[in-house]
Amino acid sequence: MSTETVKITRLGAQGHGIAEGGKGPIYVPHALPGETVAIARNGGHGILISIAEASPDRIEPLCRHFNPDRDACGGCSLQHLADAPYRAFKRDLVVEALKSRGLAPAVGELVAAHPGERRRTVFSARKTEKGLLLGFNRAETNHIVSIEECPVAAPGIVARLDAIRSIGEALAAGSDTFHITVLDTLSGLDLAATDLKPLADRQRRAVTEVVLSLRGIARVSVNGEIVIEPQKPLIDFGGVKVSPPPGAFTQATRPAEDAMADLVTAHVTKAKRVLDLFAGSGTFALRLARNAKVHAVESEEKPLKALDHAARNTQGLKPVTIEKRDLFRRPMTVQELKNHDAVVFDPPRAGAEAQVRELARSAIRTVAAVSCNPVTLARDLRILVDGGYRIKSVTPIDQFLWSPHVEAVALLEK
Template sequence: MNGLSSAVTDMRLTIDRLGARGDGIADTPDGPVYVPYALPGETVSVGLPAPDPVEGRAARSSHGRVEARANLIAIDTPSPDRRAPDCALFTRCGGCSAQHMAEPTYRDWKRDSVVTALSRARLDIDIGPLVDAHGSGRRRVTFHARRKDGVDAVGFMAARSHNLISIDHCPVLDPALDRAPQVALDVARLLLPKGKPLDVQITATSGGLDVDVRGYGQAGEGIRRTLTQAAERLDLARLSIHGDRIVERRAPSVPMGKGHVVLPAGGFLQATTLGEDTLARLVLEACVEAPRRIRRVADLFAGCGPFALRLTEIAEVHAVESAAPALAALDRAFRATPGLRRITTETRDLFRRPLLPSELKTYDAVVFDPPRAGAEAQAHELARSTVPLVIAVSCDAGTFARDTKILIDGGYTPIRITPVDQFRYSAHVETVGVFFRPGIKRSSRV
């Protein structure tokens, strides 16, 4: 296991519960001790960091509680809920935190992260069971690329460290990304001589691998020619630097509903195909099962259209997003797909300029799916609106709870909260919340 401090005290602890990041937590008289990769009921030997010289004991958390993070030395009494990890790099690589949990424990832990976040916001709401949306695995991945002592390497960062762990295979990736680590290394070797650390994002698309490199800076004509030749040799769909397309040999498209979206270079895409399908299904079901017909929908933080291109099969959609390339990709897909209702688009920063109640009043439903920071400003405006149906999609339990409380305090009633797991073995969980305005008759189907 990774050492966390050079000055430690060895001790034995009994783990009482799991934390939000997957750490085992031992409740001691001096406060909780967090032990990575430990499970409730286990007795473990740990190295405890030396007391903080100012506090006189372990450091305080952002909540003011005394906490300590220990280094797991040995599992003295293992839990029956422990399983063998799928990856030999587990506990070294920082990408996964929960490969040691048996399935029931893992599912309960993931769901409880949403329950706990809502409880901290003083909300007592029924939560549905966790929906598995891993499918065939993650279809996009970002590798870090570094040159050290003349050796080039790509991989992920070690747990709680800036040390690079070389990767040649990752079991949580879609099989379409099997050759992605080698592709990332081959591309990085052409650029690392400049001396800068790089990030190489690779996405599996219908046209093949789509590669975008970050950290290099502006590419001159010489390196552009070199990269174009590399894209041919590696049979890439597209290769870009900071979203600047170097070469596109085939359209890097992905299906969305009845449409096919050619992704913006380096743009956002849901982590798994099944994850996108599941989130979209929950959104669409909420609209179809609404007590009155949904004719107009506002899709906020719309991206390149995972919800809009499906919702437009039943309603007109106004898609709002700050990234113009994403909206352009959505618009092209919409225009190329027959049989859909109208989609309009608007480039707008919803953090600074959320839609106001006067703008929202013409919509029967609003869907919002913001980045991890949540949609606080937009939630406040929705709370002041008369929109009958609001569907919140979130990749962060904490900001989902905050935004949910804003909606409830503004008069909305939560109908269904569903946690969705498309980030297997990580602490991340997606959540879909369905909210109605009071006084609207509920459908028995919801």
């Protein structure tokens, strides 16, 4: 590993500063464009040692755990970047992905995220001689940085870090690392632990005793199995209360979810029959059912059951039907699509290539595409445009504050 001084010219897609080296780019975490920095270099990777010339866009991070000089939490990578260039960086991720596919639609300004909005957080945990180590991994390592604060997370999560540690300590049998997904719900925290061995009876008793001694804990589960549920965890999808299964996917922040839902529902407002693909527990389907009949398709049975239960027990909704189906292996065909007026799809990061190829051949006039990956979104939109669709707008949405992750909603018509 050699030491050298380099000039940072731009930010990479992961938020790392990039310097031009003789044998290719050098990626330097925590460095910003325009800065002259000293680095310890290992091939194409540089570790920031010092800053000789700082960028005017550099700001003081909010969190004590964001510190590249010491034991730094890897949860945030861009806390040192001022707000305006940070928002521009995220919007450009979407613009550049679209451009790489020959697409240049109208791209709106970034819908911003703010501190304290993250209602879903995944902690790493490990039992030690001094107690439970709970926090986030240092960037690109398995080393857990214990945290005492997190400006990104919802106050309801941060205020109960000690309670989460107590529950995690009761769950842990050995020193292996496991994970606890914490969801801040209307009825309390929902803790879903994974990567643990099946609990012994003594562990179950210990967890039960700890939870019953605490306030504000709705449920604790291990590898999808409920251990204790003092109250059903409830989340609100546009006025419809849903109890998601343990560890189920939810949008990370409520403001981002609302922004996505507002764009989608406004776009398909005239449709009478809407197809919601990759529907999960009903983020969009249950909102859309206020005005239209909805057919919700999802590959996992438990979220579908939660969606179905909520629809059946909420007054004022149009009929909602459900279908368990792997859309990667068996996409809705052109023949099946013709029974609907509009399609909404929100796939995992891999996108929905097989499904959009069928959709591109259909006569459906209105499509809303929701994505957590600009690269696969651009690929899918290219297929739809080649099939005759026109992109009305693309809106980038931030819900993973100070990270390189960005969501987007694309609205299309044929």
